Amino acid sequence: MTVSASVREAWSGVSGTVGSLKSDRVRAVLEQQILSGQLAPGTLLPTEPELSAALGVSRTVLRDAVRALVARGLLTVRQGRGTMVAEPNDEALATAMIARLARSTLTVGDVMDARITLETLVVRLAAESGTGEDWVELERQERALVDAIAAGDEARAHDAHAAFHAGILAATHQPALVLLLNPMNTIALLTGSSSVRTGTTEDWNLDAHRAILDALRLGDADEAEAAMRRHFADLEDRPQYVGLLEQPFAEAYFGAP
Numbered sequence: 001m002t003v004s005a006s007v008r009e010a011w012s013g014v015s016g017t018v019g020s021l022k023s024d025r026v027r028a029v030l031e032q033q034i035l036s037g038q039l040a041p042g043t044l045l046p047t048e049p050e051l052s053a054a055l056g057v058s059r060t061v062l063r064d065a066v067r068a069l070v071a072r073g074l075l076t077v078r079q080g081r082g083t084m085v086a087e088p089n090d091e092a093l094a095t096a097m098i099a100r101l102a103r104s105t106l107t108v109g110d111v112m113d114a115r116i117t118l119e120t121l122v123v124r125l126a127a128e129s130g131t132g133e134d135w136v137e138l139e140r141q142e143r144a145l146v147d148a149i150a151a152g153d154e155a156r157a158h159d160a161h162a163a164f165h166a167g168i169l170a171a172t173h174q175p176a177l178v179l180l181l182n183p184m185n186t187i188a189l190l191t192g193s194s195s196v197r198t199g200t201t202e203d204w205n206l207d208a209h210r211a212i213l214d215a216l217r218l219g220d221a222d223e224a225e226a227a228m229r230r231h232f233a234d235l236e237d238r239p240q241y242v243g244l245l246e247q248p249f250a251e252a253y254f255g256a257p
Contacts, residue, residue: 011054023064034074043085094183102250109245123228127221130171138167
């Protein structure tokens with residue numbers, strides 16, 4: 001996908017704009033074009049010499065702007081392929097959230113309190129809005145979790161566990177809610193990974209996941225919420241988890257698998 005003439009035309013006035021630093025002006029123009037869809041995901045930008053000439057700025061100024069947009073998850077730079085508009089993803093938002101939580105005074109317990117609030121609400125919405133297809137997919141993730149644990153593949157088990165909880169969120173059929181909460185869900189799940197001991201299925205609380213799924217299949221919002229609360233209560237009763245809840249978020253997160 002190439003850059004349109006209208007987009008190129010907007011570049012021509014950037015260098016002459018009075019005000020902030022040139023790199024900030026370049027970043028702002030490219031950012032607006034990406035977020036508005038004028039520069040669609042997958043669009044290959046002109047080469048560095050061509051783009052700096054079109055914008056009327058030096059390569060140094062352009063590089064500063066591109067670095068800022070890469071950090072925001074809006075551009076990707078690939079060796080041998082050039083600079084492209086990135087596909088939308090949660091990585092930049094999740095990274096920003098992790099940085100904010102890590103620099104706060106919050107503990108894992110604080111984050112888990114927020115997770116309980118969100119997941120008990122989400123599971124109710126899922127029970128009311130979910131379909132048979134959602135529950136088939138959720139059961140597939142539960143089976144993947146069981147199989148991964150049995151195989152001793154902890155990385156795959158953590159992925160399946162995250163996918164199970166993400167599947168509950170997807171079953172709400174509220175795309176905006178999914179977009180907003182998916183990064184938070186992933187971060188919260190990773191903090192809990194520190195409490196899972198190697199070589200045992202006990203800490204995964206598999207019975208709780210099955211109880212949640214059974215309630216969702218029945219469309220019973222009250223029982224789904226109760227099952228989710230029992231899931232968290234069971235976790236909090238485990239000695240290794242009690243110690244984890246008191247840790248600063250940063251300490252637990254950066255120690256997670």
